[in-house]
Amino acid sequence: MSADQPRRIKLGLIGSGAQGRYLSEAAAIADAFEFVACADVRPESAEQTARECGYGSTYADHRQMLAKADVEAVIVATTHAQLQPCALAALQGGKHALVEKPMALRAAEGRELVEAARAAGVNLMVGYSLRFMPPRILMKRLLEEGVIGEVRQVMAGQCIGAMGGWLGDPAQGGGPLFYIGTHALDQILWVVGRPAERVCAEMNRAEPGGCETEAMVNIRFEGGALGQLVTSQTFGGRYGWLDVLGTAGRIRVQWESDVLTIQSTVIPEYANLTEITVPPTAYLPPPGYDARASLRSSAYIRTWANELTEFANSIREGRPPSVSGEDGVGVLEVLDAAFESARTGGMPVGR
Ligand SMILES: NC(=O)c1ccc[n+]([C@@H]2O[C@H](COP(=O)([O-])OP(=O)(O)OC[C@H]3O[C@@H](n4cnc5c(N)ncnc54)[C@H](O)[C@@H]3O)[C@@H](O)[C@H]2O)c1
Known part of the structure; x- marks a missing residue:
């Protein structure tokens, strides 16, 4: 990142399984984030992801991470039933959130996320990556x-x-x-x-x-x-x-x-x-790309990097992301x- 580029967004990850690691890799390509902390109920997974993707600290409980780590934005990539409660805690704590699909299991729970983002004045984006x-x-x-x-x-x-x-x-x-x-x-x-x-x-x-x-x-x-x-x-x-x-x-x-x-x-x-x-x-990793995490395949890495770039740009430009919480509720x-x-x-x- 050159001197005239905007500062990096302090990033946290909740759910460091397969997709959490892919998205961390994509966030590295987007070149807009500082990797601050990651949380997973399986501490060994959080530790491995932190080592491979460069997060500075790890937590076994996302609420501890939200309370203690200096993060401005989070990626939420947990199992489906945990997406909504984890995202709700992040949004209520004033963090921008990119939440993996389906974001919640019912529309009413999804609407709670939209309302929490509105109340906190932060961005809520849903991981419908096919759009990218x-x-x-x-x-x-x-x-x-x-x-x-x-x-x-x-x-x-x-x-x-x-x-x-x-x-x-x-x-x-x-x-x-x-x-x-x-x-x-x-x-x-x-x-x-x-x-x-x-x-x-x-x-x-x-x-x-x-x-x-x-x-x-x-x-x-x-x-x-x-x-x-x-x-x-x-x-x-x-x-x-x-x-x-x-x-x-x-x-x-x-x-x-x-x-x-x-x-x-x-x-x-x-x-x-x-x-x-x-x-x-359009698909391949950018020239000089050096994978941090041990990705099994990078076929979609550009797609996810496009998604992470949009997440970062929407935060920096103070505008809604192109895939909104309302879009997630519509689904x-x-x-x-x-x-x-x-x-x-x-x-x-x-x-
Ligand atoms: N957009 C895409 O292209 C794409 C592709 C694959 C998966 N996904 C989505 O990503 C999400 C995760 O899928 P995955 O394949 O990585 O699953 P996974 O099982 O590999 O990882 C889920 C992780 O969440 C952790 N977890 C569960 N509850 C948690 C909690 N309360 N706090 C912190 N961590 C918690 C688990 O320990 C696990 O490490 C799902 O929503 C899935 O639909 C999206």
């Missing part, structure tokens, strides 16, 4: 330029293999809807850009009271646009997609692909189905309705 993936940044720009006209139908999916550990435990916010479905749902809401009005969902579960194994959620938006979310943990791998249909064409992007597909009836350049490849440099409102719709059941056929 290079092909999706390009997609959003093309949509805003009107290349496919008015968006009318959006289909998005995010699928994964069988989920175990805390991710298989409903009490801890497990299941594919919270873990990866929220990403796809946020993408749908981001692209449509209007409030959801009505939801109809079907879900399968391996056992009553267990996490969903497969889910499909149909959404109607104000103005009549329609969305459809697909998620699964029975899919034998990882797959994600976003298909946007407009009044003048279509755009598709796919998980782990740097190719965007477009066809437009109003832009002659895209009259035929056209593939636009995002250059690999949870649809999920609340989807769980209720699946519970109460759809219209029987042929009876």
